[in-house]
Amino acid sequence: MKQAYSAFAQDISRHIAVERIITDPLRTLAFGTDASFYRLIPQIVLTVVNEEEVRQVLHYAHQHKVHLTFRAAGTSLSGQAVTDGVLVRLGNGWNAAEVLHNGAQIRTEPGVIGARANQLLAPFARKIGPDPASINTCKIGGIVANNASGMCCGTAQNTYQTLASMRLILADGTVLDTGDEASRSAFRDSHGDLLDALQAMHNRVKNNPSLHERIVNKFRIKNTTGYSLNALVDFSDPIDIMQHLLVGSEGTLGFVSEVIYHTVEEHAYKASALLLFANIEQTSRAVTALSSAPVAAVELIDRAGLRSVENKPGMPDYLAGLDNDAAALLVEVRASNEQELQQRLQQTTSALQDFSTLTAKEFTTDKNTCALYWNIRKGLFPAVGAVREKGTTVIIEDIAFPVENLAPAVLELQALFKKYRYDEAIIFGHALAGNLHFVFTQNFTDPQEVQRYADFMDEVCVLVVGRYDGSLKAEHGTGRNMAPFVEMEWGAQAYELMWEIKQLFDPQGLLNPDVILTRNLRAHIENLKPIPEADDLIDRCIECGFCEPVCPSKNLTLTPRHRIVIMRELKRQQRDGKDASYQSLLDDYQYMGIDTCAADGLCSLACPVGINTGDLSRKLRSERNKKHAGKARWAADHFGGITKASRMAFQLTDFSRDLLGDGALIAVSKGVNTLTLGKTPLWHDAMPTSAATVNACEHSVNELTQVIYFPSCASRTMGPGAKDSDQRSLMQVTLELAKKAGVHVAMLPDQDQHCCGMPLESKGHFDQADAMRERLNQALLQVSDNGRIPVMIDTSPCVFRMQQKLDERIRLLDPIEFANRMLVPALNIAPTAEAVAVHVTCSTTKQGLADGLIALARQCSTQVVIPQDITCCGFAGDKGFMQPELNASALAPLQAQVSECREGISTSRTCEVGLSRHSGIPYHSLFYLLDRVSSARR
Numbered sequence: 030m031k032q033a034y035s036a037f038a039q040d041i042s043r044h045i046a047v048e049r050i051i052t053d054p055l056r057t058l059a060f061g062t063d064a065s066f067y068r069l070i071p072q073i074v075l076t077v078v079n080e081e082e083v084r085q086v087l088h089y090a091h092q093h094k095v096h097l098t099f100r101a102a103g104t105s106l107s108g109q110a111v112t113d114g115v116l117v118r119l120g121n122g123w124n125a126a127e128v129l130h131n132g133a134q135i136r137t138e139p140g141v142i143g144a145r146a147n148q149l150l151a152p153f154a155r156k157i158g159p160d161p162a163s164i165n166t167c168k169i170g171g172i173v174a175n176n177a178s179g180m181c182c183g184t185a186q187n188t189y190q191t192l193a194s195m196r197l198i199l200a201d202g203t204v205l206d207t208g209d210e211a212s213r214s215a216f217r218d219s220h221g222d223l224l225d226a227l228q229a230m231h232n233r234v235k236n237n238p239s240l241h242e243r244i245v246n247k248f249r250i251k252n253t254t255g256y257s258l259n260a261l262v263d264f265s266d267p268i269d270i271m272q273h274l275l276v277g278s279e280g281t282l283g284f285v286s287e288v289i290y291h292t293v294e295e296h297a298y299k300a301s302a303l304l305l306f307a308n309i310e311q312t313s314r315a316v317t318a319l320s321s322a323p324v325a326a327v328e329l330i331d332r333a334g335l336r337s338v339e340n341k342p343g344m345p346d347y348l349a350g351l352d353n354d355a356a357a358l359l360v361e362v363r364a365s366n367e368q369e370l371q372q373r374l375q376q377t378t379s380a381l382q383d384f385s386t387l388t389a390k391e392f393t394t395d396k397n398t399c400a401l402y403w404n405i406r407k408g409l410f411p412a413v414g415a416v417r418e419k420g421t422t423v424i425i426e427d428i429a430f431p432v433e434n435l436a437p438a439v440l441e442l443q444a445l446f447k448k449y450r451y452d453e454a455i456i457f458g459h460a461l462a463g464n465l466h467f468v469f470t471q472n473f474t475d476p477q478e479v480q481r482y483a484d485f486m487d488e489v490c491v492l493v494v495g496r497y498d499g500s501l502k503a504e505h506g507t508g509r510n511m512a513p514f515v516e517m518e519w520g521a522q523a524y525e526l527m528w529e530i531k532q533l534f535d536p537q538g539l540l541n542p543d544v545i546l547t548r549n550l551r552a553h554i555e556n557l558k559p560i561p562e563a564d565d566l567i568d569r570c571i572e573c574g575f576c577e578p579v580c581p582s583k584n585l586t587l588t589p590r591h592r593i594v595i596m597r598e599l600k601r602q603q604r605d606g607k608d609a610s611y612q613s614l615l616d617d618y619q620y621m622g623i624d625t626c627a628a629d630g631l632c633s634l635a636c637p638v639g640i641n642t643g644d645l646s647r648k649l650r651s652e653r654n655k656k657h658a659g660k661a662r663w664a665a666d667h668f669g670g671i672t673k674a675s676r677m678a679f680q681l682t683d684f685s686r687d688l689l690g691d692g693a694l695i696a697v698s699k700g701v702n703t704l705t706l707g708k709t710p711l712w713h714d715a716m717p718t719s720a721a722t723v724n725a726c727e728h729s730v731n732e733l734t735q736v737i738y739f740p741s742c743a744s745r746t747m748g749p750g751a752k753d754s755d756q757r758s759l760m761q762v763t764l765e766l767a768k769k770a771g772v773h774v775a776m777l778p779d780q781d782q783h784c785c786g787m788p789l790e791s792k793g794h795f796d797q798a799d800a801m802r803e804r805l806n807q808a809l810l811q812v813s814d815n816g817r818i819p820v821m822i823d824t825s826p827c828v829f830r831m832q833q834k835l836d837e838r839i840r841l842l843d844p845i846e847f848a849n850r851m852l853v854p855a856l857n858i859a860p861t862a863e864a865v866a867v868h869v870t871c872s873t874t875k876q877g878l879a880d881g882l883i884a885l886a887r888q889c890s891t892q893v894v895i896p897q898d899i900t901c902c903g904f905a906g907d908k909g910f911m912q913p914e915l916n917a918s919a920l921a922p923l924q925a926q927v928s929e930c931r932e933g934i935s936t937s938r939t940c941e942v943g944l945s946r947h948s949g950i951p952y953h954s955l956f957y958l959l960d961r962v963s964s965a966r967r
Contacts, residue, residue: 034072037093037115041075044085049076049120054610055617058598059591061116063100064573066422066473067108067509068558071098071116078122080286084202086117087284090539091200098541099280101139101170104163104574106425107508109175109279109544111556119170121584121921124898128153129289134193136289139170142578145897147295155292158186161504162407165635166575173285175506176253176277180406181326181361183462184251186293189259189276196287197275200535207272208289216268226533227267227274230526234261240522247519251429251464251503253277255515255545256527274530279506281541282534296325296363298370301399304358305351305387309443312356313436315384316460319360320432322380323373328359328406329460331439337412337455338405345401347388355387358460359406361399362392370394409457410468411637414571417453417470419562423571424471428493429464429503438497442467445492449485464503473557483554494518509556512547563600566645567593569638576632576642581903581919586621589632589642595622596645623649625915627905628791629871651793661794665801668742669782675746680719710910715946717747717938720758725776728764730812733773736842736851737813738763739805740776741824742784743938750942753951755961759938763823766960770855777812785827785834791906802834809839816840821847823954825936826906829872844936845878848885848959856963864892865958866926866933868944871901873936885955886934889962896926904943913943920947934958 038050051057051074061071072095077083090097096114103110123140132153137146143164147156159172160179167177173195178187194208203220206212217224234241241262248259260273275282306312309331319327332355339348362377364370374392381390393399414423430438439456442465446454451469458465472478493499494517501511501518516524531538531546543552562568576589587595595618602611628643654661664671722745730737744759755762767774777783783805786798809820816838822828828843835841842850867886869879886893903909903919924947927933933952935941944952 031072033093033095034115037089037095038073040089040092041086045075045077045082049078051075053613053617055595055614055621056587057116059587059594060118061111062558062572062590062594063103063105063108063110064571065106065108065111065508065510066424066471066558067111067556069111069113069556071112072114074116074118076118076120078120080198080204083117083198083284083286084204086115087198087200087202090115091537094537094539096539096542098544099170099174099284101168101174102142102163102166102574102577104167105171105175105508106427106505107502107510108556109506109508109541110171111509112541119168123170123286132292134289134291136287137169138287139168139173139285141169143167143169143172146290148897150292151295153292154295154297156295157290158182158191158293159188160186162410163573163575166573166578169288170285173276173288174279176257176504177506178251178459178462178464178504180328180459181363183459184248188288188290189257189273191291191293192273192276193289193291195272195275195285195289197272198284198286200283200537200540204286205268206287207268213268223533224267224271227261227270230529231261231265231267231270234258234526237522240526243520243523246498247500250431250500251459251462252500253504253506254500254502254511254518255507255523256530258523258526274534277506279508279541279544281531281545283540294365296365298364298367298394299325299361299399300370300374300392300394301359301361301402302390302392303345303388303402303405304360304381304390305347306356306358307352307385307387308354309356309439310436311384312358313439313460315358315381316435317432318380318384319358319377320461322377323362324360324377324461325363326359326361326459327461329435329439329456329458329465330357330359330406330409331443331456332356333453334409334455334457335405337416338408341408341412343401344405351387359402360392406457409455410466411571413453413455413468413470415569415638417569418472419568420474420560421470421472422558422560423468425466425468425505426489427464427466427503427505428489429462429500430493430497431499432461432463434497434499435460435463435465438492438499439465441492441496442489445485445488448488449481451485459504462503463499474559479554479557486553490514490517507545509543509547509552511553512543512545513550513553515546559597559601561597561601561604563593563597564645564648566648567596567640567642570636570640571638573637575635575637576640579631579635579900581627581629581901581905582625582915584921585915585918586625589636589640592622592626592642592645593640622646623653625912627901627903627908627915627919629901629905630875631871631901634875647791647793647795649793650791651795654793658794658797661789661792661797662800665786665789665797668784668801669779672742672745672781675742676719676722682716682719710907711913713913713946714752715750715942717942718749718751718756720744720746720748721761723758723760723764723776725778725780728774728776729778730775730814730818731773734775734818735773736767736775736847737809737818737820738767738774738776739780739783739809739820739822741822741827741938742788744823745781747938747942749953750945750951753953755953755957759823759954759956762954762956762960766852766956766963769960769963769965770852771965772851772855775812775818777808779808783808785822785831787827787830788906790830791908799834802831805831806835806839810836813839823936823956824938825870825872825876825878829875832876843873843876843878844955845873845881845885848955849881852959852963853885853888855966856959857966858888858959858963860888861890861958861962862892863890863931864894864929865890866894866896866930866948866950866952868896868899868902868933868935868940868952870935870937870940874900882936882955885959889958894927894930896923898922899926902940902943904937904940906939909939909943916943917947920944923948932958
């Protein structure tokens with residue numbers, strides 16, 4: 030078998046660049062991991078960027094009889110995106126999206142993140158129908174492949190129901206665009222036998238009343254178990270049948286390369302209510318009553334679920350006092366206008382009039398209160414994951430019952446939890462669709478525990494199917510998890526029809542075998558993922574992948590999920606015995622896992638359990654750099670000299686640039702970088718000049734001082750780019766702008782001696798960084814009169830670190846806050862008509878100041894561009910000088926989006942260097958733009 034994969038890799042290398050054909054142990058393990066509790070390590074991981082590459086992959090897969098699994102974002106929960114064959118990932122060539130017909134439709138490729146599609150549709154008050162909880166991470170390819178739904182989607186707005194057309198590639202490499210009549214006609218000519226077979230299936234179902242009724246009834250509620258057999262009932266044209274069979278087929282029938290969706294309305298008016306009931310039975314009966322009301326969402330939460338979040342910050346106090354039998358419904362009503370909203374609220378309240386609740390039946394339109402309610406709901410899954418025992422897996426199952434059976438079904442499900450000792454299990458879900466999720470933790474290292482899980486799932490299947498004829502998978506997809514139970518749910522006749530479909534589309538069985546359909550009745554309890562203890566910083570990780578879209582190294586090396594997967598494997602091997610791959614894994618991880626981690630912390634904001642993988646990278650750097658502790662201590666103690674030397678170094682390069690020119694300097698720096706094994710920076714034409722100094726003693730504290738200005742060390746040493754039209758240093762601009770606004774500014778007289786310590790912290794020298802921070806802390810306390818005078822720092826990353834570390838009496842102002850509070854009110858602003866790009870730094874995001882920066886930019890320019898798919902710029906302090914490939918990868922989408930802009934603004938000098946280099950326009954502090962478009966008020 031390995032020979033077949035080797036031959037496949039050799040042949041496919043004629044069509045796919047070798048760097049996108051991955052076989053090393055580190056990346057096959059890392060990239061092969063998805064959000065499910067299964068682990069299979071691919072023989073090969075391919076990254077494809079266009080249809081022709083997919084066609085060639087399919088061609089050689091058939092030639093060499095190797096298995097293929099297509100992967101989008103890897104947020105799948107049921108094991109449908111893992112393989113021990115060839116894993117085919119989507120590269121950056123699949124990110125196109127286009128709004129059509131004034132928002133009525135959207136054309137999108139499979140690599141587009143669901144939330145991105147909705148961003149494009151937002152100006153038209155439209156959105157795509159599917160609204161999975163992972164929409165900020167999952168991609169259209171996965172949404173289609175799993176027929177994903179969500180909280181408000183129900184059964185009416187999923188992909189199956191809102192599909193206009195698709196472009197697909199069959200297992201034999203044939204491309205069909207179902208929205209193009211010429212393509213349909215050509216396909217009829219070339220694949221008449223396949224279409225005839227589908228037509229025959231349609232006729233057989235139509236002429237078989239019991240099977241026809243079975244299919245219709247199974248899709249009255251949410252159902253993603255097996256194939257979308259409703260296509261054989263709902264459509265008569267075999268091409269329409271085919272494209273709807275592809276929906277929810279989890280990559281087992283073909284590859285979807287483009288989709289056109291009919292969009293749905295995004296209502297502007299919304300109201301929510303958290304309704305508390307005495308017991309789950311009353312709660313469930315209220316759901317039945319609400320099923321005829323004009324509600325958009327009804328989310329059920331049992332008492333265990335409420336208990337899991339009741340002590341979280343911001344949760345209502347009354348949650349902690351509820352009885353053990355209590356439960357809740359989170360109800361949302363939506364409308365196009367205020368009058369319609371009030372009408373719908375009245376109808377909804379009327380539907381509930383016969384039910385007693387523990388609190389008032391009050392709906393609110395207050396955005397903060399609504400957000401609080403929905404945070405309760407969204408926090409349920411991670412709440413269980415965060416408190417599970419180390420080494421255990423968090424499992425979320427997904428079933429559906431007819432709504433009228435919801436009450437007894439929930440009670441019986443809770444009884445099963447008690448029988449099998451899943452005491453921590455919680456139930457929640459999209460009750461309006463009869464769709465329940467239940468979450469529990471499981472140890473897969475003990476065979477007895479695996480058997481307990483298997484016995485439990487057997488009884489769950491009997492409960493769902495045998496007693497209530499429900500769905501074993503409502504929206505998470507069949508995957509490997511429920512593949513052994515498809516026949517149990519559907520019956521032999523429908524099950525064999527599904528095998529017939531599989532054989533028709535994939536006669537060699539090469540596409541994602543054992544997913545959806547399997548003859549292996551133990552597939553659901555094989556290849557279970559180990560979750561070994563690794564480090565307290567990351568042990569809570571559930572490997573969901575929500576962190577990946579915001580990671581700057583995602584297209585270069587690894588993501589936070591990947592880093593954690595490899596760390597767990599390294600720790601496992603250290604404990605259980607190192608195998609042949611250990612040293613290779615360890616060596617590769619140094620660059621891929623540690624050196625190229627920007628450690629920006631944005632992953633913690635996306636992570637359901639708040640893990641900051643950057644903390645792990647800094648910890649590992651600290652362990653590696655202990656031998657350099659003395660150098661770090663010397664640097665901390667002699668920072669004034671280092672500042673002076675850095676300024677002189679930039680002055681020397683200014684002289685060299687004038688003497689040699691950029692081209693020669695770039696060539697020289699490449700040679701030196703090679704000789705020093707990458708320990709010297711690579712020069713480029715966006716490199717900063719030396720910053721002009723200011724005399725801090727001329728800005729001493731007096732009775733008029735309104736703010737202390739502490740420039741970051743980057744601002745003190747790095748001036749603007751050589752080609753920037755404004756050659757003033759940021760310190761000069763800041764002081765002149767403050768003077769224009771009438772703000773009296775003072776500075777530390779010995780400011781060059783001080784730093785917040787971030788440069789040392791990022792390299793893992795924590796003690797030395799804290800020593801620098803403490804010296805700065807004392808100096809600022811003294812100059813600010815123990816915090817009476819606020820302190821402004823001109824660089825957001827420094828503000829963020831100082832907020833966490835300095836004496837709480839010191840009132841710190843980010844440059845955005847300083848501008849909006851103290852400068853803008855005192856200035857006349859004449860906004861420029863030239864387009865301005867805005868980069869929101871990681872620290873700005875973490876401080877919650879992104880909207881303030883954007884609002885300020887819009888005061889200064891009538892055309893503001895906020896590039897999409899740019900989170901962290903990847904410059905990461907001085908990493909952009911030493912490892913520029915991280916910065917280049919993170920900013921790859923930038924230049925095309927800012928081509929019409931004259932300039933860009935941000936709030937970090939080092940970030941601005943990288944942004945200038947990779948955008949083609951100069952980036953500088955927001956103060957430069959504000960100064961240029963403002964005048965003093967008279």
